[in-house]
Amino acid sequence: MAETVRLVESQGPLDDAQVLRALVATGADGGQSGWLMSRAWQLGRRLGLDQQLQRWQSMAGAALLALVGLVLLGALGAAGSVVHSGRTVNAVAALFSLLGLHAVTLALWLVGLVAPWPSSGGALGRLWLELVARLSNGRKANAANLLQASVNLLRRERLAPWLFGCVSHTVWALSFVVMLAALGFAFSFQAYRLTWETTILSPDFFVTFVRATGWLPGALGFPVPDTATLLAPGAASADQRAWAWWLIGCVAIYGLLPRALLAVFCAAWWRRRAAALRLDTADPYYRGLLARRDALQPAAVVDAEQPWQAARPGHAPVPGKGAAVVGFELPPELAVLSVAGDVWSRRISGTSAERSEVLEALRAFAPARLLLVCHAASSPDRGTARFVREAAEHASAASLLLAGAAVSPQDAARWTDWLGAARLEGIALLTDEADGRAWLEGATHG
Incomplete structure (x- = not known):
């Protein structure tokens, strides 16, 4: 769904203002x-x-059955071409x-795993997906985008x-089941003479090939023609039963077995990979959407002021001696308070x-004692x-x-209110220079 909407928006952005506001208001989770x-x-x-996805789900099984039906007809045709071509x-x-077409398509699928090309993945699987889309009215624009x-x-x-491999291997496995059933039925109730014929190849080639x-x-229990039968397959004494079982065994072991195992393997691997599928949030398209989401988030305080305490545990100032005066952001025409005696004094403009x-x-x-001098008309x-x-923590x-x-x-009232709002009630507010000098003299003469 997300990839389809992305494809639609590649042709022009959708109006999502109402959707974004609703998601922000409801606080949609999930990261x-x-x-x-x-x-x-x-x-x-x-x-x-x-609704289109629901139609896809309902039509997926029907498309698979239709595909299986077509392949089974082909399997019956292949088996029929063998057993109805004559009694020999x-x-x-x-x-x-x-096994010829099966071997070619299986080889192409295996090569596609190592060196993938755009059409790799299983011809029957791609045909199944196309059939699902067509049965689900895939001519509509949205259905085409979904596909x-x-x-x-x-x-x-x-x-x-x-x-696609899971679908293809499953269909092939079913076709081999039907093919083996047709061969077994024909060999059980009809008498056939299985042999080999050649014009340019030597008998040794066929002997080596059959063995x-x-x-x-043979290792799994299927009979194999003996040496006499291999050298003279058309003789009246030839074991035709062993030839029939050799043909059935080869179709079962080299056709049905690998397709069935690969169908199970592909299904398990598909479930594992699909469960781990995630959106690529680093993609520029998704990064832009996340930036729009962040812009709609309500403002929040991320660096709140902490209440000040004059004697916090572990931070209580060491009892000192002497006095200090700091003029903080005073206008040029105002001088820092002058005090008689040895008083440490500084004036700063407020830079870091x-x-x-x-x-x-x-x-x-x-x-x-520390006296901080500020401009009364300024706004703290x-x-x-x-x-x-x-x-104040250092005094x-x-x-x-x-x-x-x-x-x-x-x-004076404004600064008093400000000290209370800033949780600085432990700092006394003085409004007269004489009071400031008298307060500092308590340290210089103490």
Whole structure:
């Protein structure tokens, strides 16, 4: 379904806005592949592809039976050409006529596994798929896209040899069952003379050929003509029963047995490969769809601020001495608070390098009191909160002084609310420079 929708959209994108919104709203799970297949299924239902797939499933068995019927007629015809050509049958020629086409098609299938070409995978299997499509009204545009997408998927994922091979080997195995039944019935109730004839070949060739082909059937219990019968197959004393069993054994061992085993093997391998089939989410088409999905996702906070605590376990500041003043993002016309005595003072504009340098210095200094000076008229943001929190962790106590020509009550209230919202209630807010100096002097004279 997903590959068919992809093929349809290669001719022009479908209107999927409503489908995407519904999938995002319902939170469709299953990962990227699950979301892509849910979208394809919704669009496929709108195109009627689900009904087409149901018709395919209902017609698959009927198409297989029709194909089996045609092949069985061919098998009966092949067996009939052997037993109805007269009471004298050229055994070697009969063997080639019964196994010749089978051997050629089997060899082509085996070669296709090693060096695949576009049409490899089993002629009967491809014929079966075409028959299913035609019986399912494959002349419609969507049905044609479904057939083409199926063939493309089978070829790309190297599934065609196993699916088509399973169908082909199964049909061939059934044909050999019918062929053996016809031969057994004819040899049981009719008297035939099986022999070999030649114009240019020596008798030794046929003797070697019959012994070589009869070795495996003989090992499995089938009678094989003896030496006298091989040298004089037309003699009245020749064992015609052994010739008949040699022909039946060769058809069973070299025809029915490999086809039956390969049908079982292909079916098992097909189930394994099909169960592991996944969409290629790295494909540009699917990457584009996933990008559209991500664009419709609601915004979410991925780096939430963590509440600050003045004495978190394992992070409590080491009791220090002295005082420090840091002017943070102050306008050029405002000077950092001047304090009498030995006070460590810095002024930063807020760049990442300056913040890292000051935080490293505070960590090494570990002041008893740290006064952070900020512009009262400015609006604090997440960057301000992060710096205040990290700087305060390196001091025993920290306060924030609002600087400006005149700090209004509105500015003070706004900063107070901000400290509460940022979970920085442990930091005192000062609005007067004299209060700031007095608070720092407690460290310089303590």
